[in-house]
Amino acid sequence: MPSSPLLPKMMKAHGVSRRSFLKYCATLTSVMALPPAMAPKIAHALETAPRPSVIWLSFQECTGCTEAITRSSAPSLEELIFDSISLDYHHTLQAASGDAAEHAREEAMKAHHGKYLVIVDGSIPLDEPGYSAIAGISNLDMLKETAAGAAAIVSIGTCAAYGGLPQANPNPTGAVAVSDIITDKPIINVPGCPPIPLVMTAVLAHYLTFGIPELDELGRPKAFFAESIHDRCYRRPFYDKGLFAESFDDEGARAGWCLYKLGCKGPTTKSVCATVKWNDSTSFPIQAGHGCLGCTEPDFWDNGGFYKPLSAPAGNYRRVGQAAVVAGVAAGAGGAYLAKKNKAKALAEHETVDAFTLEKEEGES
Amino acid sequence: MNNPNFDLLMFARGPLFDIALLVFVAGVLIRVVEILILGRKKDFSKAKGQPVQQGIKTIFTRTFPRPGAIKANPITIVGGYVFHIGFFIAFLLFVPHIALIEELTGLSWPGVGRVVIEGATVLAVIAGLALLYTRWKDPVRRKLTTWVDYLVLILSLLPLITGYVAVNKLFGDPTFMMALHVLSVDILMIVFPFTKLMHAFTFAMARYYNGSIQGRKGAES
Numbered sequence: 340m341p342s343s344p345l346l347p348k349m350m351k352a353h354g355v356s357r358r359s360f361l362k363y364c365a366t367l368t369s370v371m372a373l374p375p376a377m378a379p380k381i382a383h384a385l386e387t388a389p390r391p392s393v394i395w396l397s398f399q400e401c402t403g404c405t406e407a408i409t410r411s412s413a414p415s416l417e418e419l420i421f422d423s424i425s426l427d428y429h430h431t432l433q434a435a436s437g438d439a440a441e442h443a444r445e446e447a448m449k450a451h452h453g454k455y456l457v458i459v460d461g462s463i464p465l466d467e468p469g470y471s472a473i474a475g476i477s478n479l480d481m482l483k484e485t486a487a488g489a490a491a492i493v494s495i496g497t498c499a500a501y502g503g504l505p506q507a508n509p510n511p512t513g514a515v516a517v518s519d520i521i522t523d524k525p526i527i528n529v530p531g532c533p534p535i536p537l538v539m540t541a542v543l544a545h546y547l548t549f550g551i552p553e554l555d556e557l558g559r560p561k562a563f564f565a566e567s568i569h570d571r572c573y574r575r576p577f578y579d580k581g582l583f584a585e586s587f588d589d590e591g592a593r594a595g596w597c598l599y600k601l602g603c604k605g606p607t608t609k610s611v612c613a614t615v616k617w618n619d620s621t622s623f624p625i626q627a628g629h630g631c632l633g634c635t636e637p638d639f640w641d642n643g644g645f646y647k648p649l650s651a652p653a654g655n656y657r658r659v660g661q662a663a664v665v666a667g668v669a670a671g672a673g674g675a676y677l678a679k680k681n682k683a684k685a686l687a688e689h690e691t692v693d694a695f696t697l698e699k700e701e702g703e704s
Numbered sequence: 705m706n707n708p709n710f711d712l713l714m715f716a717r718g719p720l721f722d723i724a725l726l727v728f729v730a731g732v733l734i735r736v737v738e739i740l741i742l743g744r745k746k747d748f749s750k751a752k753g754q755p756v757q758q759g760i761k762t763i764f765t766r767t768f769p770r771p772g773a774i775k776a777n778p779i780t781i782v783g784g785y786v787f788h789i790g791f792f793i794a795f796l797l798f799v800p801h802i803a804l805i806e807e808l809t810g811l812s813w814p815g816v817g818r819v820v821i822e823g824a825t826v827l828a829v830i831a832g833l834a835l836l837y838t839r840w841k842d843p844v845r846r847k848l849t850t851w852v853d854y855l856v857l858i859l860s861l862l863p864l865i866t867g868y869v870a871v872n873k874l875f876g877d878p879t880f881m882m883a884l885h886v887l888s889v890d891i892l893m894i895v896f897p898f899t900k901l902m903h904a905f906t907f908a909m910a911r912y913y914n915g916s917i918q919g920r921k922g923a924e925s
Contacts, residue, residue, distance in 0.1 A: 501705045516705045528705075557707055567878065581817040583799050600803045607710065607879050637707045642714060650800035651807035654718040656725055660808065663726045667733025674734060675741035 346386050367541045370615055371552070371562040384548035391547065392447045392455040394485055395429035398478040399471050399505040399514055400461025404496040405431050407533035408540070424456075424543065430473065441474045444485070452488040456546065459492060459499040459517050462506055466513030482520060491525045491551060492517060495539060500528035500558065501637035508641045518558060525551050528558035532634035535615055538563045557637065559609070568631050569605035571613040574598065592628060602646040603630030610635040709880040716886035724893035731897025736905055744913060752922035755915075762915025762925045763908050779838045783831040790828025794821055794864060818871075825868050832861040856899045862888040 350360055364382040368375060397405070409432070426432065427447035428440065435443055447455060459482065464470035468477030476484075486492060494517045497503035505514035518526050529542050542560055545552045552560040569575065577583070577597040584591035584598055597603070605613075608631050612623040625631055630646075633639040643653030774781045795801055799815035806812040836857055839845050866888050868874070870881035895901065903910075915925045 518705050557705065570873075578799075579818040581797075581799055581815045581821075583815070585812075599800060600806075607713070607882070636710060637705055638710065638714075642710065643717065648800060648803035648807065650717075650804045652717050652721040652725070652804065653714060654722040656722055656808065659722045659726050660729060663729035664733060666726075667730035668737050670730065671734040671737025672741060675738045678738070678742060 390425040392451040398461030404460040404533040457489040462498040462514035464512035470512040497530040500530040530635040598630040604633030605631040608633040713883035724890040728893040755920040758919025759912040759916030786831035790824040793824035
């Protein structure tokens with residue numbers, strides 16, 4: 340690989356001041372919940388680290404994750420960080436195509452064996468290799484082959500992290516997550532549909548400076564996925580007061596009341612959406628008036644409906660309830676009928692006895 | 705990759721809730737319909753008083769303790785009130801619960817804030833524990849108590865405790881605690897028709913019968 344320019348050079352080329360770079364490092368430090376003293380360390384590490392080779396594999400995905408990371412405001416520092424890594428293969432962003440593109444991947448793998456970072460977006464189909472293939476190579480083969488020499492893997496987006504939308508019921512392609520296939524490499528899951536751009540770049544920055552961040556039981560960096568959206572939501576006071584929007588255009592919705600009854604999944608969704616927010620901290624879905632879909636959680640597509648309150652039953656309760664009413668009334672009536680019949684039968688079969696007969700029976704025995 | 709806590713929650717509010725609903729609704733209806741159809745043996749004697757009026761009156765008057773009862777059994781009476789009122793405030797006025805009832809029946813009403821709900825929950829749990837204690841401590845009551853009575857009281861307290869823990873994130877994974885909360889309700893619904901919990905539906909009939917029997921004899925209740 341040609342010698343890679345370090346970050347200061349890149350900054351100069353993009354017209355980014357050192358001040359804004361340091362500000363960015365401070366932001367990263369704070370969103371990763373690191374002590375403030377770490378900011379200069381991050382800046383130093385980012386400035387001096389050689390650009391690591393990154394291979395970005397896109398499988399069963401919608402390119403939304405790539406869109407999110409590239410559509411941050413321009414010229415963004417997120418973008419700059421991205422430029423500061425050597426993105427050797429990304430079939431949406433790279434200029435090369437066909438064999439040349441595949442050669443770039445193979446070359447990067449050979450040149451940086453054991454050191455390169457693999458980023459995956461999209462899930463992997465297991466049912467039929469042909470469901471998703473790149474240059475005739477099935478996703479499964481490409482992932483296995485590329486992961487073999489990787490230092491670590493970052494699963495970007497819920498599809499790569501947990502199977503996501505392609506895995507939604509009835510999962511026609513047999514889609515699975517990266518961690519379902521690769522078990523011998525460190526995997527950082529950065530779920531979201533898409534993940535927040537700052538979170539993606541902060542995780543990369545953390546990897547470049549301090550290595551693998553501390554992960555939760557679902558493989559997510561704890562710095563970004565430790566608290567629920569509900570706990571940090573600016574509408575939380577309305578939840579606590581018992582004030583809820585009943586529809587998307589009622590008084591409550593206009594007054595910014597809690598969206599729980601409209602299906603918000605904030606209470607069970609861990610992410611920093613409510614604090615870091617999107618589009619340069621402009622807003623996030625709940626602020627825009629729509630409940631959280633829970634997109635950073637596994638199976639979010641199948642978790643009981645986007646517009647159903649979290650507390651509402653998720654099964655086939657209506658039919659079951661109707662059947663229970665019919666069956667209960669019928670069985671109750673049947674039971675009463677049987678009891679009455681038994682009583683009548685007992686009455687009919689009841690033999691009267693008088694003292695004379697009893698005395699006679701006693702005399703005989 | 706799955707989130708086992710969320711999967712448990714989905715099981716509790718999905719298939720297990722369906723089963724619980726079936727057992728609860730069908731079980732309660734079987735018992736109530738059977739009781740109503742069987743009725744009572746017709747009394748051919750001429751009523752000396754007003755059986756229907758006294759019956760209906762008794763449904764309400766028995767809600768209040770007879771004179772001297774509070775003095776004789778303060779914890780049972782006061783604890784009983786606090787537990788029932790607290791339980792129903794937490795159950796019927798917490799908005800996520802109203803959302804559930806609205807989803808099932810289409811009926812909805814305004815809820816109250818967290819302070820009221822959590823205050824009611826805490827008081828109901830304290831009252832329930834006090835009732836459990838006196839039941840265990842009093843030798844007569846202890847003799848009269850079966851293991852099902854203890855089970856029912858504990859099962860009635862579990863949804864309150866797990867709900868409080870889950871909402872306030874006191875300990876454990878909040879999603880897991882929420883799953884436990886829903887599971888505890890599912891179990892309560894399943895045991896409901898087979899235990900004394902049925903009093904929630906049969907109390908009115910029982911009071912009516914008692915009142916009307918006395919009313920027929922010319923007594924006031």
